[in-house]
Amino acid sequence: MTAETLAAPAPAAFDPGAEAARATAAILHDTLHGTERGVVVDSPPGAGKSTLVVRAALELAEAGRPLMVVAQTNAQVDDLVLRLAEKDPDLPVGRLHSSDADPYDKALDALENVRKSAKAADLAGQAVVLSTAAKWAHVKVDEPWRHAIVDEAYQMRSDSLLAVAGLFERALFVGDPGQLDPFATVGSEQWAGLAYDPSSSAVTTLLAHNPGLPQHRLPVSWRLPASAARLVSDAFYPYTPFRSGTDHGDRSLAFAVPSDGSGPDRVIDEAAAAGWGLLELPARHTPRTDPEAVRAVAAVVRRLLDREGRATSERSPDPAPLTAARIAVGTAHRDQAAAVRAALADLGVHDVTVDTANRLQGREYDVTVVLHPLSGRPDATAFHLETGRLCVLASRHRHACVVVCREGVGDLLDDYPSTEPVQLGTLVKFPDGWEANHAVLAHLAEHRVAWRP
Amino acid sequence: MSLITTLARLEAVRTGRAQPAATVRHRHLSDRPLVFVPLTTAGEAGAPLGALVGTDRDAPHLLVVPQPRDRDLRFAFLADLADIVLPHIEAYAESVEAAERTETDPETGKRVKVEVDLCADAAQLVVPSRAGVDFVRLLGRSMRFRRTAEQDPETPHPAPPRVPLLGRWLTHYGERARVPGSSLLLAMTDLLGRHWATGQSTLEDQHLGALLAWIAPDGTQGATGAEAARRAELARDADGQLLCPPAGPATDPAFDNRLLAPAIERHHRARTALAAAEDGLEADDRLGALTAAEREIRGLVESRTRPTWDAVWRGLDLLRELPEGAHAEERWTRDRWSFTSHRDRILAGEPPQPRRDDAVTAANKLATREREQARLEAQEALDDPLVMAGRRLSGEAFAGEVVDVVMAYSESKRPSPRPLVTVRTDDRPHLGERVKVYRSLGGKPQTAEYVGPAAPDHGDGTGTGADDGTLVLRIMDKMGRGKEPEAGSVPEKGDLVCFTLFEHEQRGGAKLPDPEQTPWTHGGPPGETATVPEAADAQTEEDVL
Numbered sequence: 001m002t003a004e005t006l007a008a009p010a011p012a013a014f015d016p017g018a019e020a021a022r023a024t025a026a027i028l029h030d031t032l033h034g035t036e037r038g039v040v041v042d043s044p045p046g047a048g049k050s051t052l053v054v055r056a057a058l059e060l061a062e063a064g065r066p067l068m069v070v071a072q073t074n075a076q077v078d079d080l081v082l083r084l085a086e087k088d089p090d091l092p093v094g095r096l097h098s099s100d101a102d103p104y105d106k107a108l109d110a111l112e113n114v115r116k117s118a119k120a121a122d123l124a125g126q127a128v129v130l131s132t133a134a135k136w137a138h139v140k141v142d143e144p145w146r147h148a149i150v151d152e153a154y155q156m157r158s159d160s161l162l163a164v165a166g167l168f169e170r171a172l173f174v175g176d177p178g179q180l181d182p183f184a185t186v187g188s189e190q191w192a193g194l195a196y197d198p199s200s201s202a203v204t205t206l207l208a209h210n211p212g213l214p215q216h217r218l219p220v221s222w223r224l225p226a227s228a229a230r231l232v233s234d235a236f237y238p239y240t241p242f243r244s245g246t247d248h249g250d251r252s253l254a255f256a257v258p259s260d261g262s263g264p265d266r267v268i269d270e271a272a273a274a275g276w277g278l279l280e281l282p283a284r285h286t287p288r289t290d291p292e293a294v295r296a297v298a299a300v301v302r303r304l305l306d307r308e309g310r311a312t313s314e315r316s317p318d319p320a321p322l323t324a325a326r327i328a329v330g331t332a333h334r335d336q337a338a339a340v341r342a343a344l345a346d347l348g349v350h351d352v353t354v355d356t357a358n359r360l361q362g363r364e365y366d367v368t369v370v371l372h373p374l375s376g377r378p379d380a381t382a383f384h385l386e387t388g389r390l391c392v393l394a395s396r397h398r399h400a401c402v403v404v405c406r407e408g409v410g411d412l413l414d415d416y417p418s419t420e421p422v423q424l425g426t427l428v429k430f431p432d433g434w435e436a437n438h439a440v441l442a443h444l445a446e447h448r449v450a451w452r453p
Numbered sequence: 454m455s456l457i458t459t460l461a462r463l464e465a466v467r468t469g470r471a472q473p474a475a476t477v478r479h480r481h482l483s484d485r486p487l488v489f490v491p492l493t494t495a496g497e498a499g500a501p502l503g504a505l506v507g508t509d510r511d512a513p514h515l516l517v518v519p520q521p522r523d524r525d526l527r528f529a530f531l532a533d534l535a536d537i538v539l540p541h542i543e544a545y546a547e548s549v550e551a552a553e554r555t556e557t558d559p560e561t562g563k564r565v566k567v568e569v570d571l572c573a574d575a576a577q578l579v580v581p582s583r584a585g586v587d588f589v590r591l592l593g594r595s596m597r598f599r600r601t602a603e604q605d606p607e608t609p610h611p612a613p614p615r616v617p618l619l620g621r622w623l624t625h626y627g628e629r630a631r632v633p634g635s636s637l638l639l640a641m642t643d644l645l646g647r648h649w650a651t652g653q654s655t656l657e658d659q660h661l662g663a664l665l666a667w668i669a670p671d672g673t674q675g676a677t678g679a680e681a682a683r684r685a686e687l688a689r690d691a692d693g694q695l696l697c698p699p700a701g702p703a704t705d706p707a708f709d710n711r712l713l714a715p716a717i718e719r720h721h722r723a724r725t726a727l728a729a730a731e732d733g734l735e736a737d738d739r740l741g742a743l744t745a746a747e748r749e750i751r752g753l754v755e756s757r758t759r760p761t762w763d764a765v766w767r768g769l770d771l772l773r774e775l776p777e778g779a780h781a782e783e784r785w786t787r788d789r790w791s792f793t794s795h796r797d798r799i800l801a802g803e804p805p806q807p808r809r810d811d812a813v814t815a816a817n818k819l820a821t822r823e824r825e826q827a828r829l830e831a832q833e834a835l836d837d838p839l840v841m842a843g844r845r846l847s848g849e850a851f852a853g854e855v856v857d858v859v860m861a862y863s864e865s866k867r868p869s870p871r872p873l874v875t876v877r878t879d880d881r882p883h884l885g886e887r888v889k890v891y892r893s894l895g896g897k898p899q900t901a902e903y904v905g906p907a908a909p910d911h912g913d914g915t916g917t918g919a920d921d922g923t924l925v926l927r928i929m930d931k932m933g934r935g936k937e938p939e940a941g942s943v944p945e946k947g948d949l950v951c952f953t954l955f956e957h958e959q960r961g962g963a964k965l966p967d968p969e970q971t972p973w974t975h976g977g978p979p980g981e982t983a984t985v986p987e988a989a990d991a992q993t994e995e996d997v998l
Contacts, residue, residue, distance in 0.1 A: 037973060137963030158975070159816035163963050165972035186633060186822040196812035196975045198819040209976040287456075335848060338883045 016220040016245040024052060027216045031056055031147075031172045032063060040153075040203060040215045041174045044242040045232065045395035046223020046364060049174055053151050054083045056172055061091055061127040065146040069130040070164055072152045074098075076362065077130050078105035080151065084128065085111045094123030096131035096139070137163035144169050150202065151175070155361065157182040158205040159198035173203055178236040178395075179361050180388035193425025204427065220245045223364050223398055227275025235439035236391040238431055246314050253367070253399045254319070256308035263451025264300045268307065270447050271367070271400035278444040279451055283408035286376035289339040290406070292453055293375055297329055297404050298343035299453075300369050301352055311366050311399050324351040326366040330393040331356055332373035332384060340371070357392040368397040372405035374437070380416035385433030390440060403444055410441055454655075457843035461650035469677030471649040471667040476839045478775035480644060481636045481785035483577035487541050488513070488765050490581055490758045491588050493702040494521035495709050499595045501530055502704070502713075503754035506537050510766040515758075519720050519750045524610060531596060532613035539615055542622055545576040546796045575637060575785075575792035578626055579769070581661050581700035581761050582642045588702045589638060590627030596620025597805040609992065621805050625795045628806070632822050634784045634829035637792065641768045642700070648775065652678055660686055661764050662697035669771055698757040700764070712753055720746035778836035784829070812975040813968045820962045828959045835893055835957065844953065845880045852951040853878030855944045856923065857907075862936075870928075870938045875907050876950060877923045883954065884924065890952040894931055894942065898957035901926040926952070 030039045043049040053069070057080075060067045071077045074097070081095050082105070095116045097103035108114050115123060120139045123129045129145075133156055148168035150156065154175035160182075165171075181201055188199035195208035207213065221229050222245040229244030253272040259265035263279055271277030279300065281293055309322030320326075329344075331337045334356055341354045353365070357373075370393045373384045383389075394401060413434060422428075431439070454462075461472040490513075491504040503517040514537050518530045552571035555564050580586055597620030599612035630638040646658045651667035658664050666681035676684070685697040694712070695705050704713070723743040730736035810818065834841045834850065844850040857875035862868035884890075884903045891898040907923035932938035944950050969978045 134963070159819055159965075162812060162816050162972065162975050163965055165974040166966050166970060184819060184823060186819070186826050187631070188819055190631070191810065191815050191819075194809060194815065196815065198812075198816040202974075206974045209974065334883065338848060 014243060016243060019243075020048065020218065020220040020245070023216060023218055024048075024055070027052065027172075028056060028059055030214045030216070032059060034214060036210075036213050037170045038206060038210060038213045039172045040207065040213055041172065041218065042177050042215065042240060043174060043218045044178065044221050044237055044240075045176060045391070046221045046398075047218035047242065048220075048222055049151075049176065049218065050080065050083060052218065053080060053149055053174055054087055057084060057128055057149060058088055058091070060147050060149075067128045068136070068145040068148045068168055069128060070133050070136055070148060070150045070156075071130065072133055072155055074104060074132055076151060077132055078108060081105075081108055081111070081114055081130055084130075085114060089113060091128065092126045094126030094129035096120055096123055096129055096135055098132075098135055133160045133164055136167060139164075139167060141167055147171065149174065152362065153203050153206075154201050155179060155182055156202040157184070157198065158196060158200045158202055161202035161205065162196070162198070173206060175203060177203070177240075178232075178388060178391045180358055180386065180392060189423070192423035197426075200426075217242075219243065222246075224395060225251050225275050225397075225399060228395065228397065228401065231276075231440065231443050232391065232395050235431070235436045235443075236387060236395075251311070251313040251399055253322070254310050254312070256310070257306060259307075262303075263449055263453070264296070264303045265307070267402055267449040267451070268300065268303055270449055271402045272309075274447050275400050276444055276447045277400065277402040278448045279402060279404045280448050281375075281404070281406045282452055283406055284376060285378045286406070288333055289335055290376045291339075293371060293404055293406065294336070294339045294343050296451070296453055297340050297369050297371050298347050298349070300402055300404065301327060301329060301344060301349055302347045304367060304369075305349060309367070313398065320366075322366055324349065325353075328353040328355070328360060328363065328365040328368050328396060330360050330368055330370045330396065332371070332389060336371055357389045360396055361392050363396055364398065365396055366399045367402070368393070368400075369402045369404065370394070372403050372409065374409045374412055375405040377412065380412055380434075382420050382433070385416075385437060387429065387431065387433045387436045390433070390436060394440060405444075407450075410438070413437055413441075455843050455847055457846050458650055462652055465650055465667065465678065466652035469652070469679065471651045471678060473648065473839065474650045475648045475775070475778075475833075475837050477778040477837050478772055479647060479778045479781060479833050479836065480634075480639060480772075481577075481777065481781045481788070482769065482772060483574070486577045486579045486639075486769065487538065488579045488762065488769075489538075489585070489589070490700075490761045490765065491585060491592075491702045492704055492754060492758060493588060494518075495704060495706070497521060499591050500527060501592070501702075503530075503751075503758065504534065505755070505758040505762045506534065508541065510762075513759075513762055515751060515755050517747075517751045517754045519747045520717060520724070528610075528613055528616065531592075531616045531619065535613070535615040535619040539619055539622070542576045545572055545574055545792070548573045549793075570793065572789050572793045572796065575789045577636060578638045579765060580638070580640055581765050582659055583640045584659075584702060585700070586627065586630050586638060586640050589623050589630075593620050593623030593625075593627050594808075597624050598808075617805065618799070621799065622795070624806050625791075629788070629791050631818075632791075633826040634832075635788050635791070635825070636781075636785055637788045641765045644772060645768050648772065651682070653682060657682070657686075661700040661761060661768070662686065665764055665767060669767070698760055700761045701758070704757060708753075708757060713750075716746065716749050716753055720750060722746075778833065780832035780836050784832070787825075811968050811979045812971050813965050816965055820965075824959045824962065827956075831953070831955055831957050831959075834953065834955075841951065841953075844955075845882075848881055848883040849955055850951065850953040851876075851878045851880035851882040852949065853880065853922070855946055855948045855950055858943060858946055861927070868936070870932050870936065870943075872928050872932075872938065872943050873904065874901070874926045874928060874944055874950075875923060876926060876952075879922055881922070882952075888954065889929075890926065890954055891957050892950055892952045893957065897931065899931040899942070900929040901952065902929055 027041055057067060071080060081093060084093055090113060093114045095104055095108060095114055097116060097118055099118045115126060117123050145168045148171040150171055150173045152175050153173040154177050184199040191197040196205050217240055219242050221242055224232060224244050226244045226246055226248045233241045259269050267277040267279040279296060304327055305324060310319035311322050312319040329340050337354045337356055344352060373389055374380055417434060461474055465472045485508045487508050489506045492502040494500040494502045500521040501518055502521050505513040505515055507513040516530050516533050518526050520526050549570040550573045551568055553566050554569050556567050558565045596616050599617045600608040601614050602611035626638040629635050642659050642661050642664055645664050645668060649668045651658055662685035663682035666685045667678035670676060670681040688696045690696055693707050699705055723746045727739040727743050730739050834844050841850060845852060853876045855874055856877050859873045861871050861873050863871045888903045890901050890903060904925040904927050907925050928943055932942040971978050
């Protein structure tokens with residue numbers, strides 16, 4: 001694979017902490033003292049994006065610059081508010097919310113310096129005001145904010161930025177270019193190739209119109225273990241490689257209950273040892289909610305819990321129990337997620353997160369179990385090949401990732417090369433989903449456990 | 454493709470007949486649609502070869518370009534087309550009714566109601582296939598920037614007077630056709646494909662003849678849809694010509710090579726000969742030859758468009774047999790607004806639509822279309838139990854019987870009714886705790902919240918736990934202001950109800966800045982250059998034959 005040769009050879013002494021600190025310092029310098037109106041930060045999975053946003057927000061607030069923060073979902077906004085309050089309980093923070101029922105996390109009510117309102121005018125004077133892009137789009141101001149931070153900017157659509165960009169003078173754009181691109185529910189080919197194509201990502205439009213903006217990159221993933229960082233970097237970020245913050249051996253996953261020799265147990269042991277495990281079911285064309293594959297996913301989760309896993313990491317010397325809250329199941333489609341939830345309920349498993357790639361973005365778990373997007377499919381559509389979808393699913397874990405898949409995906413990929421029409425004037429994304437899928441499959445093949453349920 | 458569509462297609466394969474995909478007609482059909490069956494010249498983008506157009510199924514106007522590469526003949530075709538299409542459109546544009554619209558008062562900035570004209574009806578254009586819609590768009594683009602001699606006496610190839618105006622209307626129709634659920638410009642294959650499921654792929658459904666063969670096979674008794682469709686697609690006569698010519702605008706290569714090319718060549722020679730005629734007598738003879746050559750091409754074009762023309766009308770007949778869906782009229786009203794606003798722009802002397810949308814226009818269009826898409830999906834499901842069945846099958850809705858209603862109240866200073874309704878359903882909706890569901894109550898959506906599965910020891914003894922599909926909902930609104938809910942606003946025991954997980958109505962999006970206020974992230978205001986109408990492309994050597 002070309003990606004192999006592109007990944008830079010590791011320098012002899014790579015100090016992840018120092019590298020990350022250097023990058024952060026440069027970003028904060030450009031944000032606080034730079035002359036450009038925007039700064040763009042690319043962040044690979046788990047590279048401390050939220051930490052950076054919180055730190056930049058605190059420093060901007062300290063410098064006395066009124067700051068607005070734009071995130072994409074209410075959960076992201078609430079999470080940022082909680083982190084800000086944790087770092088600086090005295091900071092006057094405004095949470096602008098919608099007028100729906102339960103517009104924000106109830107945990108915010110306990111914070112003394114967080115004022116909440118559905119009207120921006122009520123929050124004037126707060127050092128930092130946070131809300132979703134959708135809510136900000138309804139805000140009208142006479143005097144724009146001096147500064148803004150746009151979080152998850154690669155998941156924000158260009159038209160959404162258009163609606164809010166008039167509210168601020170300068171902005172820090174932070175996001176992960178490898179995750180799922182924003183999408184439109186109707187065709188938007190007629191604008192393909194235009195710099196301001198409303199369906200493209202906010203960063204694409206921003207950079208097309210302002211090519212001179214400083215661009216930074218966070219070089220270290222603190223979430224991904226050493227076993228995963230290399231693969232994710234090679235497969236999804238071949239031109240902007242990153243490293244893991246921990247080394248091989250810094251983390252481990254052990255189980256109190258030994259393997260019973262079944263497929264799920266063998267794949268769990270493989271994943272615990274190598275970081276990856278592929279549970280391969282016999283080749284077959286199936287409906288989306290492939291009952292066998294769904295049951296296999298549920299069985300793996302059930303055994304993960306039954307075997308009383310203990311996760312040791314750099315965070316603490318004592319192993320932490322692998323509880324249901326530390327496990328997630330990722331799927332491509334919502335009906336698959338619903339089927340897995342039902343199968344888990346049948347096995348008496350409740351508190352495990354089961355969601356689609358879109359909703360797992362930005363989340364972190366110790367172990368993830370993934371139903372491969374192409375498993376059992378007769379065809380490979382652009383949706384299933386989308387690089388970002390596989391990237392999200394393969395980069396949510398701190399310890400291990402188990403992929404459940406039917407045999408034959410490699411052949412399927414070869415039968416369906418990408419056939420999307422080439423649009424003039426658009427940036428071609430590298431690597432394409434076809435190549436990224438092959439790279440991941442090739443790696444997973446080394447950790448394969450064939451199983452006939 | 455949804456599960457129910459897959460099932461319908463499988464059933465169509467098994468029975469050999471298309472299966473209904475809808476029980477009502479989801480698009481408005483005009484009483485007097487203008488049908489347009491265009492053909493284009495192979496290898497020459499935007500060079501029309503001919504068309505059948507008109508509102509009378511028995512008397513279409515035949516328009517032909519005997520030499521498609523001759524600019525003057527092409528203009529003559531477009532001028533003829535304008536003479537047929539524009540009077541039809543203008544007849545609709547002239548008949549107006551009074552309507553109200555909310556506008557922002559430029560002085561006070563307040564939203565005020567203003568009385569405006571709304572066209573009482575709009576002209577509807579029907580083409581055979583999606584490629585026909587693209588061709589309408591292409592014709593519009595090729596015409597709207599043309600300059601007439603009146604507009605610009607210097608222009609080297611002035612367009613006939615009404616051609617640029619036709620271009621603007623066709624551009625508007627082509628653009629409106631991109632809005633989900635709109636009916637100003639319809640493709641017959643899309644219309645039929647929406648209402649019937651055939652046993653072939655959606656790609657094959659783009660062939661109007663094959664599609665109709667599945668839905669309403671004629672003549673060939675006993676043939677299955679697959680056989681009839683295959684015949685429509687492939688069967689050729691002794692001369693190697695397709696029995697059912699493609700719906701265009703592209704023509705069959707065998708027709709191009711064996712019939713059309715020789716005929717155009719004969720026409721070309723006759724024309725050259727006429728030009729070289731030395732005296733009147735010779736010219737008369739040669740004019741006769743030219744006329745004969747032209748008549749031959751007209752005959753050829755008619756022979757390839759007439760079957761498609763008839764097929765489009767047959768499709769219209771089939772669709773008219775279905776009753777119109779309840780919300781189709783509402784969507785047609787939006788088409789009328791669109792039609793009216795374009796009429797007003799032309800009357801106000803505004804320039805033609807720009808070649809490319811600016812950032813704000815593009816974002817507004819995308820937002821509108823996404824909203825219309827969501828609205829269309831919801832309305833089709835509400836109008837049509839068969840469509841709703843598809844949503845129920847995919848877990849996005851559920852229908853069932855109310856088995857219990859328990860009165861409850863909200864925990865606030867002024868308690869409002871929040872009755873708990875237990876519904877037994879065989880559907881498997883994708884519900885999570887506190888997920889909102891909606892039902893239609895007198896045409897307005899009523900919101901309820903999913904509480905959870907019914908408890909096993911439920912009062913009437915019917916509930917046996919999570920798995921038997923008995924679930925509890927809390928009704929949230931539309932019960933009036935009093936302490937007791939208004940009569941009929943809460944379902945009663947024994948009622949059959951249908952709730953959806955999707956919203957029935959769409960909220961309006963945020964207002965985007967004016968184009969002059971385009972922010973720096975999107976390149977700033979378009980500037981002066983964008984307000985001046987663009988000139989047509991400069992002529993290059995390749996434009997001259």
